[in-house]
Amino acid sequence: MENKEIDLTAVLDHIEAHQDGYLERLKTYLRQPSISAHGVGIQETADLLQSWLEELGFEAEQKPTEGWPMVMGRRIEDESLPTVLLYGHYDVQPADPLDLWESPPFEPTVRNGRLYARGVGDNKGQHTAHLFAIESLLAVHGKLPCNVIFMLEGEEEVGSPNIASFMAKHKDEIDADLVVISDGPVDPSGKSSIEFGVRGVASFELRAKGANRDLHSGNFGGVAPNPLWTLVHLLATMKNDQGHITIDGLYDAVEPPTELERAALDTLPIDVEAVKAELELTQLDAPLERPYFERLSLWPTLTINGLHGGYGGPSSKTVLPNTAVAKCDIRLVEAQTVQDIFDKVEAHVKKHAPNVEFVRQGGMDPSKTPLDSPFTEPLKQAITAVQGDEPLLRPAMGGSLPNYVFTKTLGLHTFVVPYANADEDNHAPNENMEVWRIFNGIKTSAGILMYLGAWR
Amino acid sequence: MENKEIDLTAVLDHIEAHQDGYLERLKTYLRQPSISAHGVGIQETADLLQSWLEELGFEAEQKPTEGWPMVMGRRIEDESLPTVLLYGHYDVQPADPLDLWESPPFEPTVRNGRLYARGVGDNKGQHTAHLFAIESLLAVHGKLPCNVIFMLEGEEEVGSPNIASFMAKHKDEIDADLVVISDGPVDPSGKSSIEFGVRGVASFELRAKGANRDLHSGNFGGVAPNPLWTLVHLLATMKNDQGHITIDGLYDAVEPPTELERAALDTLPIDVEAVKAELELTQLDAPLERPYFERLSLWPTLTINGLHGGYGGPSSKTVLPNTAVAKCDIRLVEAQTVQDIFDKVEAHVKKHAPNVEFVRQGGMDPSKTPLDSPFTEPLKQAITAVQGDEPLLRPAMGGSLPNYVFTKTLGLHTFVVPYANADEDNHAPNENMEVWRIFNGIKTSAGILMYLGAWR
Numbered sequence: 001m002e003n004k005e006i007d008l009t010a011v012l013d014h015i016e017a018h019q020d021g022y023l024e025r026l027k028t029y030l031r032q033p034s035i036s037a038h039g040v041g042i043q044e045t046a047d048l049l050q051s052w053l054e055e056l057g058f059e060a061e062q063k064p065t066e067g068w069p070m071v072m073g074r075r076i077e078d079e080s081l082p083t084v085l086l087y088g089h090y091d092v093q094p095a096d097p098l099d100l101w102e103s104p105p106f107e108p109t110v111r112n113g114r115l116y117a118r119g120v121g122d123n124k125g126q127h128t129a130h131l132f133a134i135e136s137l138l139a140v141h142g143k144l145p146c147n148v149i150f151m152l153e154g155e156e157e158v159g160s161p162n163i164a165s166f167m168a169k170h171k172d173e174i175d176a177d178l179v180v181i182s183d184g185p186v187d188p189s190g191k192s193s194i195e196f197g198v199r200g201v202a203s204f205e206l207r208a209k210g211a212n213r214d215l216h217s218g219n220f221g222g223v224a225p226n227p228l229w230t231l232v233h234l235l236a237t238m239k240n241d242q243g244h245i246t247i248d249g250l251y252d253a254v255e256p257p258t259e260l261e262r263a264a265l266d267t268l269p270i271d272v273e274a275v276k277a278e279l280e281l282t283q284l285d286a287p288l289e290r291p292y293f294e295r296l297s298l299w300p301t302l303t304i305n306g307l308h309g310g311y312g313g314p315s316s317k318t319v320l321p322n323t324a325v326a327k328c329d330i331r332l333v334e335a336q337t338v339q340d341i342f343d344k345v346e347a348h349v350k351k352h353a354p355n356v357e358f359v360r361q362g363g364m365d366p367s368k369t370p371l372d373s374p375f376t377e378p379l380k381q382a383i384t385a386v387q388g389d390e391p392l393l394r395p396a397m398g399g400s401l402p403n404y405v406f407t408k409t410l411g412l413h414t415f416v417v418p419y420a421n422a423d424e425d426n427h428a429p430n431e432n433m434e435v436w437r438i439f440n441g442i443k444t445s446a447g448i449l450m451y452l453g454a455w456r
Numbered sequence: 457m458e459n460k461e462i463d464l465t466a467v468l469d470h471i472e473a474h475q476d477g478y479l480e481r482l483k484t485y486l487r488q489p490s491i492s493a494h495g496v497g498i499q500e501t502a503d504l505l506q507s508w509l510e511e512l513g514f515e516a517e518q519k520p521t522e523g524w525p526m527v528m529g530r531r532i533e534d535e536s537l538p539t540v541l542l543y544g545h546y547d548v549q550p551a552d553p554l555d556l557w558e559s560p561p562f563e564p565t566v567r568n569g570r571l572y573a574r575g576v577g578d579n580k581g582q583h584t585a586h587l588f589a590i591e592s593l594l595a596v597h598g599k600l601p602c603n604v605i606f607m608l609e610g611e612e613e614v615g616s617p618n619i620a621s622f623m624a625k626h627k628d629e630i631d632a633d634l635v636v637i638s639d640g641p642v643d644p645s646g647k648s649s650i651e652f653g654v655r656g657v658a659s660f661e662l663r664a665k666g667a668n669r670d671l672h673s674g675n676f677g678g679v680a681p682n683p684l685w686t687l688v689h690l691l692a693t694m695k696n697d698q699g700h701i702t703i704d705g706l707y708d709a710v711e712p713p714t715e716l717e718r719a720a721l722d723t724l725p726i727d728v729e730a731v732k733a734e735l736e737l738t739q740l741d742a743p744l745e746r747p748y749f750e751r752l753s754l755w756p757t758l759t760i761n762g763l764h765g766g767y768g769g770p771s772s773k774t775v776l777p778n779t780a781v782a783k784c785d786i787r788l789v790e791a792q793t794v795q796d797i798f799d800k801v802e803a804h805v806k807k808h809a810p811n812v813e814f815v816r817q818g819g820m821d822p823s824k825t826p827l828d829s830p831f832t833e834p835l836k837q838a839i840t841a842v843q844g845d846e847p848l849l850r851p852a853m854g855g856s857l858p859n860y861v862f863t864k865t866l867g868l869h870t871f872v873v874p875y876a877n878a879d880e881d882n883h884a885p886n887e888n889m890e891v892w893r894i895f896n897g898i899k900t901s902a903g904i905l906m907y908l909g910a911w912r
Contacts, residue, residue, distance in 0.1 A: 211735035304777075305776070355738070398676070
């Protein structure tokens with residue numbers, strides 16, 4: 001495969017000329033709350049998206065799920081062209097604590113070159129980059145350079161509880177060749193990137209019980225078992241102080257990184273001393289010698305998210321508590337699966353602390369696309385052509401997204417190309433996106449569609 | 457030493473004839489709140505006690521401390537008689553939650569043969585037993601059978617913060633031969649007992665820190681250390697899952713029990729299956745084979761009173777917390793000392809988790825009086841003579857009292873002879889004392905003073 005000569009000038013000029021209009025349209029979209037956690041404004045937002053897609057000549061519909069509808073759009077220009085599935089989510093996080101916002105979360109406001117609003121980076125300002133790019137491409141060329149399927153979810157911010165069943169049901173209708181997602185921030189260095197994978201996550205709870213009530217530590221210390229000790233001893237069998245997870249078989253499914261992946265990790269920019277200084281850490285987590293990005297991309301983690309039992313007030317209290325709960329998550333790497341990891345943790349708990357209750361909570365499988373995917377080159381070239389700088393290639397992000405439904409259920413190569421600034425403060429007060437990055441996203445989206453369309 | 461013929465008839469008859477009056481006097485005393493934690497009514501109560509002591513012919517005074525005054529009373533009948541120090545405390549626990557009281561905590565009420573009021577068992581109904589016994593002895597015999605020093609504390613319920621310094625300062629003035637304390641409940645079997653010792657206690661906090669803020673477990677899992685894991689691994693080095701405390705040298709000072717003590721422990725009544733059933737436990741704490749009373753009397757314990765860090769709400773949250781705190785207490789047995797144990801724990805923490813902050817909180821040394829004390833026999837005979845049944849001899853209680861100031865600072869044999877019913881609910885709503893036990897306490901106190909006085 002080889003690239004044809006591609007001229008982005010006309011479409012980039014068009015975007016440039018219509019920047020103000022696109023910014024106003026984004027503001028309109030941001031004024032519409034769509035808080036999935038509270039069920040606020042979701043349906044109105046889905047209706048708005050559907051109408052925008054229809055205006056751009058898409059067959060659009062809202063496909064029902066057990067929760068909020070999936071907004072689907074489909075525009076096939078030419079069966080011989082590649083079809084890209086563009087995924088995004090139209091719901092946003094709740095805005096509280098409201099008093100920490102400098103301008104109201106649903107009144108988009110530009111200050112110091114940034115647009116402040118709930119959902120601007122996560123994810124409205126990123127999937128509209130795709131939409132507005134398509135509008136400019138249609139305005140300039142009268143047609144799209146490739147076929148496009150939109151899939152816009154309404155419950156990503158509550159953990160995408162229905163995306164797996166939706167995908168299982170509709171996978172035959174989604175005849176795409178690849179998936180492109182713009183979400184999350186760019187690298188802290190400010191460089192653009194292509195993210196090839198995400199870690200999975202499996203959350204669970206460990207519940208330990210002692211007597212039927214709290215007891216006096218003098219009158220019952222040495223007599224009644226202490227559920228906090230039970231959890232301490234159980235947890236200590238699950239991960240050692242060298243940072244090695246000691247649950248039987250936990251690493252069995254872990255795929256070693258390819259040479260390409262390891263080389264890519266080595267090229268990612270990082271100033272470990274700066275990270276430590278910013279977090280006020282004297283050292284990173286054990287094992288100390290592990291390279292920074294291997295920690296986030298190649299290794300599963302076992303994090304205690306919370307551990308609570310007994311007295312937590314001021315001074316001391318001589319109580320022997322009767323319940324204790326630990327909440328944990330395991331970040332999974334390719335090719336671990338949530339189901340298998342849950343089974344292994346449960347077997348471990350049964351063996352080491354049979355009286356501790358193991359409760360499975362949510363989970364997402366990991367996802368990875370090979371670095372030498374045939375789509376890597378056009379994506380890289382498009383980003384370089386628009387932005388003037390080659391993107392970083394990251395084998396896997398540390399966090400989790402439900403990308404496994406694309407890579408595993410659909411079997412498609414899946415790429416995340418983030419547009420938001422690293423300090424977008426998504427999920428926090430004063431969420432923002434640098435205005436130039438909003439326009440940069442629209443331009444990059446246009447470039448990506450043109451390079452993908454020409455790549456045959 | 458041999459016992460003289462002792463006739464309790466006259467004094468027991470006198471007590472019997474004045475029961476109603478003593479009960480009314482106790483009610484008057486109970487109507488006077490004396491909550492040291494809130495500083496309510498303490499001074500008024502101290503004044504009342506001083507006047508009662510003066511009415512009984514005691515030299516009485518309130519000796520200042522850094523906190524509430526120590527009410528001291530002294531009546532020396534004859535330098536050749538033994539001098540008994542009677543210790544009690546005139547402060548009470550706060551009464552909340554008030555809405556769980558069936559009658560108001562400071563309106564003493566008799567229901568079903570029990571007197572309900574805050575402080576009735578802990579400790580007003582027990583040290584007045586000594587006072588009223590003295591009143592009857594003086595009424596019947598015109599003098600006391602032995603010399604008596606009263607020491608009534610006003611801040612026992614806030615941990616006796618000043619008793620050690622008080623005792624260090626005044627030890628030369630307290631020329632007693634032994635100490636008798638009536639506090640706490642009788643054995644759950646209902647049998648009376650003489651308690652020869654108490655475990656000590658040393659409370660401390662372990663504080664662990666990670667980054668300067670909570671982090672996302674995906675973006676920082678494997679990068680930033682988790683203070684909950686730090687505490688889990690530290691705590692796991694302090695006690696193993698077999699119930700053995702693994703802090704270097706912690707057992708060094710533990711004195712093996714004497715043959716007498718072990719024999720006494722073996723005779724204490726206990727229905728382990730009933731205890732397990734009542735607490736809804738399937739098994740006792742590790743080590744499983746350890747006899748019940750050895751757990752409470754012969755072994756130190758390391759209890760995690762509370763452990764808190766990270767998310768504790770519903771469902772899951774993928775947070776990597778940045779602080780965690782464990783509160784612990786160690787119950788000490790003879791001849792461990794708070795100072796030495798704190799030093800050993802601190803050295804252990806420094807060695808295994810140098811970044812964890814170790815914070816010393818309160819402590820009380822253990823206390824033990826030999827079972828073959830010369831005063832054991834008269835006490836036993838007095839209790840048997842009044843109650844018709846031999847008391848149990850308990851080498852050490854599981855809980856902690858500041859008795860070390862008597863045994864260690866004063867060098868005196870110290871005996872606790874509890875009068876309250878096992879379900880007195882001290883420190884809880886509806887604190888009560890069976891009315892017959894109130895009178896039984898007065899009679900037993902008279903018997904004790906007569907047998908001690910005659911024992912030469």
